[in-house]
Amino acid sequence: MVKDSSMARYSLILLLGACANVYAAPRLLLSQAAFTVTVAAGSNGPTQVVEAANNGDGSLSLSTSSSVPWLAPSLATPVACTLGNGTCTPVQIAVQTASLAAGTYTGTVTINDPNALDAPQFVTVTVAVGGSVPSKLEFYVPPSGSATSSFATGSTVNTSVGNTPWLSIAVNGQGTFLFNVPYIVTAKGNGMATGDYNGAVTLSGSSFAPDNKNIPVILHVTTSPILQTSTSVLFTIAQGANKQNTLIATSNGGQGTLTVSGVTAATTSGSWLSASISSAGPFVSITADPSGLAPGSYQGTVTIASNAANASVAVPVTLVVETPTPPVVFAGGVLNNGTFAGGEQLAPGDIVALFGDQLTYGDIAQAASLPLQTTLGNVQVLVNGTPAPLYYVSPGQVNFQIPTDARTGNGTISVVRNGTTGNKVFVSIATSVPRFILLSGGPYPILTTPAGALTGIPGSPVKDGDTVVFYVIGLGPTSPFVPSGTASPGNPPATVPATQVCFGTVTLFGKPQCTNAAFAGLTPGLVGLYQINVTIPNTVASGSQPVYFTVNGVQSDIVQLAVQ
Numbered sequence: 001m002v003k004d005s006s007m008a009r010y011s012l013i014l015l016l017g018a019c020a021n022v023y024a025a026p027r028l029l030l031s032q033a034a035f036t037v038t039v040a041a042g043s044n045g046p047t048q049v050v051e052a053a054n055n056g057d058g059s060l061s062l063s064t065s066s067s068v069p070w071l072a073p074s075l076a077t078p079v080a081c082t083l084g085n086g087t088c089t090p091v092q093i094a095v096q097t098a099s100l101a102a103g104t105y106t107g108t109v110t111i112n113d114p115n116a117l118d119a120p121q122f123v124t125v126t127v128a129v130g131g132s133v134p135s136k137l138e139f140y141v142p143p144s145g146s147a148t149s150s151f152a153t154g155s156t157v158n159t160s161v162g163n164t165p166w167l168s169i170a171v172n173g174q175g176t177f178l179f180n181v182p183y184i185v186t187a188k189g190n191g192m193a194t195g196d197y198n199g200a201v202t203l204s205g206s207s208f209a210p211d212n213k214n215i216p217v218i219l220h221v222t223t224s225p226i227l228q229t230s231t232s233v234l235f236t237i238a239q240g241a242n243k244q245n246t247l248i249a250t251s252n253g254g255q256g257t258l259t260v261s262g263v264t265a266a267t268t269s270g271s272w273l274s275a276s277i278s279s280a281g282p283f284v285s286i287t288a289d290p291s292g293l294a295p296g297s298y299q300g301t302v303t304i305a306s307n308a309a310n311a312s313v314a315v316p317v318t319l320v321v322e323t324p325t326p327p328v329v330f331a332g333g334v335l336n337n338g339t340f341a342g343g344e345q346l347a348p349g350d351i352v353a354l355f356g357d358q359l360t361y362g363d364i365a366q367a368a369s370l371p372l373q374t375t376l377g378n379v380q381v382l383v384n385g386t387p388a389p390l391y392y393v394s395p396g397q398v399n400f401q402i403p404t405d406a407r408t409g410n411g412t413i414s415v416v417r418n419g420t421t422g423n424k425v426f427v428s429i430a431t432s433v434p435r436f437i438l439l440s441g442g443p444y445p446i447l448t449t450p451a452g453a454l455t456g457i458p459g460s461p462v463k464d465g466d467t468v469v470f471y472v473i474g475l476g477p478t479s480p481f482v483p484s485g486t487a488s489p490g491n492p493p494a495t496v497p498a499t500q501v502c503f504g505t506v507t508l509f510g511k512p513q514c515t516n517a518a519f520a521g522l523t524p525g526l527v528g529l530y531q532i533n534v535t536i537p538n539t540v541a542s543g544s545q546p547v548y549f550t551v552n553g554v555q556s557d558i559v560q561l562a563v564q
Helices: 005-023
Strands: 028-030 034-039 045-054 063-066 071-075 087-095 103-112 121-129 137-141 146-153 158-160 167-171 181-188 195-204 214-221 233-238 244-249 260-267 273-277 283-288 296-306 312-322 328-336 351-357 379-383 390-393 397-401 409-417 425-429 467-473 499-503 513-516 519-522 530-535 543-551 559-563
Touching: 028 121, 034 045, 034 087, 034 146, 045 121, 063 071, 071 103, 087 103, 087 121, 137 146, 137 181, 167 195, 181 214, 233 244, 233 283, 260 283, 273 296, 283 296, 283 312, 328 409, 328 425, 351 409, 379 390, 379 397, 499 530, 513 530
Parallel strands: 034 121, 137 214, 233 312
Antiparallel strands: 028 045, 045 087, 063 103, 071 087, 103 121, 146 181, 158 195, 167 181, 195 214, 244 283, 260 273, 260 296, 273 283, 296 312, 328 351, 351 397, 379 409, 390 397, 409 425, 467 530, 499 513, 499 543, 519 530, 543 559
């Protein structure tokens, strides 16, 4: 017998209203997030246009702003979308570069609607005033080694290296977001004697006159160490926020033993930059401190001295001090922590990486104990308004767990920093979204022996009959149920049913070898991490083989497995 039907109806109305708030908002969708422009010195660039569409309900009320004075965005009259159906609002971005000296410049246009999901969004515009073709190239290589350098031209060019067998140039097939046509120049030692060699790369026939030039090239063939490190460093810090630190690796691209003897930091103004040799290994520690700085862009250099043939390397450092804003989660910036692939659904219990800006003004914070707390470093992540357990917090990234009881379907994510709530972004949550955890970005997964040694990679392949452990995420509900943020039990373990691992051919004309997992479930003692224990079938061929798994018929991504 229902004693209070009016209260039940009232609760249902509240629930439906909460769901409606998730779905009824407009949702910002942009046709493009980056433009690259090559401009002659003393000229304005062509106006760039990005289309803004509403991928949700209601209507958009857009505004625009620019981080630099040479980009002037404006909203045009809505028109039929160039790509897809419906109506789009063109955002016209005037590129006013006539007063800029030769060089490379980057600015950001912000497109916002405070009531929309996936807003604000940002359009990055990079311009090469006077072109980006270098005036000279210099390489250091061991006698049997090689080195490369990349640049881009405003249009396709004719290339020549003359009678220089150690030098070549080709269009870079990997492409680039920098400018229009990417090229890669390669210098090879070819077993040559140590010494210095001169050559040149000639570019001609470009419709953009500054591209047509003769580039002197010098090649140093040496048996000494060769210092290699990052090409540049960028810090983005809100005004008044804590200083930030990053490590850049140093490595030896030559012979002998590399010794880094010193590091110095210099800036064009102020004393915001410092650097030191790290005690954590072959790294240089770089720190940017925005204390007392007004919003703007600041330039510096970290110079690394060594016993290498190239003696010292200067690393440009840029500090962008931002005007303080509420925390911003980037549209499309909430990704599973296994593959980091965009546009994928998430699952209850998933380990998730969230990327954004001004997520914290404090230092990096990591969870120190279990169960995970829903506040870390004065930061919260809200999943459909509910605080989620947190693993890690930094100014640009927060790692958290989708609550294990999160409802499936469309939802929202937002960040709260020191009580200030930021924007909402759209997510879709499914019952299970099984994914491997990739090793160093793939194509191989994190796979170990029962003793914990990495295997299944070219240097340590698996063999027929080996028992291995795949570490995975997104497998969904377990038995017994494990509350959000809590360590997974060991006795009994939290398992998932009907899990198979499939090895070998996955084409239309082939059939993989599938076998049942000996165990599939949460890793005892940890939060949100699943594992699959399985024995490699005797029928798996040697070499690099595709592998995937299924949970209750839901297929994972496909990765590679090295088999002996």
